Amino acid sequence: MIRTLFLIALLAVVIASATWLADHPGVVQIEWWGYRITMAVSVLVALVAGVSILAALAYRLWWGLRRVPRFLAARRRESRRRRGTHALTQGILAAAAGDARETQRHADKATALRADPTLTLLLSAQAAQLRGEEEVAAPFFNAMLDKPETAFLGLRGLIGQAMRAGSEDEARGLIEKARDLHPKTPWVATALFDLQTRSGKWEQAEETLKQACRHKTMPDHMFGPWRAILLLEQSRAAQAAGHSVLALSQAERALKQDPDLTAAAVHLADLLCRSGRQRRARNVLQKLWRKAPHPALATAYAATDGGNDPLKRVRRLKKLTALNAGHPESKLALGQAALDAGLWGEARSHLGIIADGRAPSRRVCLMLAELEERGNGNPSRAREWRDEAAQAGPDRAWVCNHCGAAAQTWASLCGQCGAFATLEWRLPGADKSHLAVAATEPLFPAMAVPISPKPL
Ligand SMILES: [Zn+2]
Known part of the structure; x- marks a missing residue:
């Protein structure tokens, strides 16, 4: 619209100028180097206008010709980028289909076309993993550690490899690095917590739990029960190391964190009895018996008097x-x-x-x-x-909500599957696997095809 208005205005100026020149005729005489040129003013104006237009067109042509090599280079780059992207896409599809040979072919093509280096490295690693050559994939993941934008992805690949190889210490070190890079990533906190609890690093696991709940990467409602178990295990470790005062304070904190934790009540009562506070020990056990009676509480209660007299035991249990x-x-x-x-x-x-x-x-x-x-x-x-x-x-037992295994004694880790905090006092058989906590889920379900196409 503006362009049309401009053209109309220009045409009007040209017509007005031509009309004005026609109404005011005149002659121009030029004497130069012995030549004399005489012409009408309108002809001179037309000549000046024509020469100006020709000069503008010539400049435009020269400017355009100067840009031709750059334009051709950009076309080549764009074509290579398109082909690189296509190779990556095809490679990702081949990886998803589990075709190692095609994945490798497209990875090589993408490398030759210098496509996105992140995805190219990842695709090459994926091809090696599909062939079952983990040792070939490792250098690609390690190469990704060199750049800040790919380091996290490389770490994830190496963590997956360490987990599959059963190298839990190596995996834990790598996950700690991944946590430093992205502390708010849910799988990092979950995997680290899982490894720390499996290896009995209760203090570190407690710190991970606190961080995870602060960053909302673990369910809030699990914080209390899980922390209570971690404190209980720290108390047991302190007792084993001979630190009875620390053991007692940790056990008190564990029961305060989760007043329904039978194992914590039994453990605290035992520690109290050892320090000569039988009355307080009985109070702890009585408090929980009112809410949730359990055979372990009765056994611990009967043991508070320290004697083995069966009749005394009956009298004690009646109370x-x-x-x-x-x-x-x-x-x-x-x-x-x-x-x-x-x-x-x-x-x-x-x-x-x-x-x-x-x-x-x-x-x-x-x-x-x-x-x-x-x-x-x-x-x-x-x-x-x-x-x-x-x-x-069957009678009630400590049944794992993850694998269904039943045990007579409580433990923080399931003796069958190693899951943390999954034992519940109930009748075996009922499927409650849906209650299994996230910390025990397969850690890297997506590692088989870890590549997601990045907008190019
Ligand atoms: Zn289990």
Whole structure:
């Protein structure tokens, strides 16, 4: 629009000038080097205008010709870039399809065309990994460490290699470097936490957990329970090293962080008893028994008096179980204590209440078998209960929510799969694998095809 208006204005100026010159005719005479040229003013104006236009066109042509080599070079560069990008794209597709030969061919082509160096190195590494030649892939990942923009990607590749090779110490060192580069990347915090807990580096794991929760790379609701377990393990380590004061303070902090952690209550009670504070130890166990009775609490409570007298044990447990009298664990604890003390009638009474009207669990069947054998001298009836025990439903156990393995004693790491904080006191069998925490998930699910196309 502006261009059209400008042309109309220019045309108007030209017409006005021509009209003005026609209305004011005149003659111009030029004398130069013995020549005399006479011409009308309008002709002179037309000549000047024509020469100016020709000079402008000549300059334009010269300017254009000067740019031709640069233009041709840019065309060549653009063509090479396009072909490089195409080679990378094809290479990525070949890698995704698991075709090592095609991936390598496109990686070589991309290298020759000097395509994006990050993706070219990564593609070459991927081709080597697809061929199963990890040692060939490593130099490509190492080369990526030299540049700040590719260092993180290179570290990820090397971490994957170290993990697959089972070199956990090397992997931990590399992940710590990756964390320094990108502390807010979720998989870095998760992988580091996983390796630290697996190798029993509880203090470092606690620091990683704090950082991860600060950066929101781990679920907030897991902070308390996980930190409690890490503190409990630090307390156990301090106790093993003979630092009883530190062990006691760590155990107190663990139970404060997660008041429902049975193992922490049992451990704290044990430490308190060792320091002569039996009353406080019993209070700790009683507090948790009110909320969540557990056999380990009963065992720890009975041990607080330090003696092995079975009758004392029964009296002690009666005080504890009175706090949650209706709970089956209270009956079981009293039943077992009565059996150990030879109080057959009392044992029968407690076990009878549990077995009344419902199928007794394996643990109850075995206790009833013991009662028949030792209390009544009836081995055939005891055998029947043992047969029943073989058919009975399972008792509660520490079941791993990651792999489903059941254990009788609690541990911070599953004895089967090594997952952290996945043991739950429940009936085995129910699939709760969806509850498995992120820290135990496969660390590098994306490493098989780690390349994502970058906009070129
Ligand atoms: Zn497990």
